[in-house]
Amino acid sequence: MNTLRVALDGPAGAGKSTVAKLAAKALGVTYVDTGAMYRAITWKALQEKIDLADQAALTELSTRVKIEFQLTKEGQNVSVDGADITEAIRSGEVTSNVSAVSAVSGVREAMVKLQQEIAAQTGVVMDGRDIGTVVLPDANVKIWLTASVEERAQRRYQELVAKGQTLDYDQLKAEIERRDLLDSGREHSPMKKADDAIVVDTTGQSIEMVIEQILHICRSAEAQND
Ligand code: CDP
Numbered sequence: 353m354n355t356l357r358v359a360l361d362g363p364a365g366a367g368k369s370t371v372a373k374l375a376a377k378a379l380g381v382t383y384v385d386t387g388a389m390y391r392a393i394t395w396k397a398l399q400e401k402i403d404l405a406d407q408a409a410l411t412e413l414s415t416r417v418k419i420e421f422q423l424t425k426e427g428q429n430v431s432v433d434g435a436d437i438t439e440a441i442r443s444g445e446v447t448s449n450v451s452a453v454s455a456v457s458g459v460r461e462a463m464v465k466l467q468q469e470i471a472a473q474t475g476v477v478m479d480g481r482d483i484g485t486v487v488l489p490d491a492n493v494k495i496w497l498t499a500s501v502e503e504r505a506q507r508r509y510q511e512l513v514a515k516g517q518t519l520d521y522d523q524l525k526a527e528i529e530r531r532d533l534l535d536s537g538r539e540h541s542p543m544k545k546a547d548d549a550i551v552v553d554t555t556g557q558s559i560e561m562v563i564e565q566i567l568h569i570c571r572s573a574e575a576q577n578d
């Protein structure tokens with residue numbers, strides 16, 4: 353079994369999930385989208401009409417629900433208690449509330465535990481905000497993926513327009529900036545570059561160029577481990 357553990361952190365729209373998915377496949381390890389877990393809890397909380405200011409109720413929810421990933425031809429599906437929520441967790445409502453839910457310490461404890469359990473069983477490329485600092489502090493490779501906020505907003509804008517959504521670019525950019533600020537400013541495991549993470553700035557770079565760099569970093573680490 354390939355036990356390589358790669359932590360891939362960075363702000364919204366940096367390309368983490370795109371790159372993590374492809375890199376995991378090339379390296380023969382499991383891709384774990386930790387953002388999808390916080391989105392799943394947020395989706396379920398909205399479904400159950402839980403007051404998002406009620407930290408005890410959110411903590412109880414996150415220890416009760418069963419989050420699962422299923423591999424598909426296109427990538428990965430996410431389900432909560434058996435319901436497929438792959439598309440639902442990308443809604444504007446989930447996106448604008450996820451930072452508040454993920455700031456709750458009890459929610460983070462439950463998700464970090466789940467993430468660490470997965471990484472104890474298999475090699476991973478795990479993407480998120482606190483993977484290199486909190487979830488996998490001993491990861492073989494830590495990468496901080498970033499890009500200018502304009503480019504990150506532009507990428508997300510194009511992605512949503514391609515899905516048929518009508519939206520305002522400036523509003524989308526402001527929403528990304530707001531989420532980055534909340535994620536990096538929270539008390540419990542804020543979004544932060546690990547001191548030993550390698551910075552990869554993807555501004556102006558194609559997905560292929562970024563993948564090449566990431567695989568080079570990972571394979572060098574694998575070679576050192578052998
Ligand atoms: O794909 P995008 O960058 O929009 O976000 P995501 O990776 O799906 O993460 C959604 C939200 O979950 C983030 O804005 C954070 O609030 C939270 N998150 C977190 O707190 N810690 C993680 N390890 C991953 C995500």
Ligand code: CDP
Pocket residue numbers: 362363364365366367368369370371507508511554557558559560562
């Ligand atoms: O997971 P994260 O929020 O960091 O970003 P993502 O969802 O992987 O990427 C956001 C969008 O940017 C996707 O539509 C990617 O296809 C695109 N992208 C890109 O155009 N160029 C890159 N170098 C990386 C991602």
